[in-house]
Amino acid sequence: MIRAGSVGKISHCEYTYWDGSDAPGEEVMGDDSWDDKGRTKISHIYVAFDEVIMSIQFGFLQNGALVLSEKYGAFEEGSNFRVLRLNQDEYVTGLSGVLEKDGGGIRNLTLRTNLGEYMIGRSSDNYPSDSTIDIDPAICDRREFGGFFGSYNRYRLTSIGMYLSPITSPDMVVKRENN
16 A cells, blocks of 8 residues: 555654643643554544644444544544545545644645545635645545545644555556665
8 A cells, every 4th residue: 555645744743832821831742643544434534623623533334333433633622523424435535635834733624535525624715825735646446545544642633644555457567666
């Protein structure tokens, strides 16, 4: 499988989280990473967001039952929450996201499927200096989507990417080059 790209990036640094009050900041270690490689039959995507995407969780169909992944990120009371339900014949084909200019998080995510496009999070219309990352591996067969990976800390989702599982047709020759 190939890591097809990532919106955001993992931080391995220690930093001090300061909420703007007079209280001292809180020391935070680097991000935790997560990996749902091979978990491809996504039926639900649960997202909590405020100014940035705070957490994401996936529901997978396994033997006809809904199985939930871990929740990656944080959830605070009063956050916005959205559930995206995919049709049984729907599968992920791409992903894009808008990052805050200061690297503070992912402002919104757009998940592309074979049947549509779904934006989750805050609109970035008023933030023209934010950067957009687009992952479009041209998936046209359900078997090509290989799952998601990413990172989070105790305050937010810090990155999300996707795996690509190349498939070949009978008349295609695959050659691996060694460097």
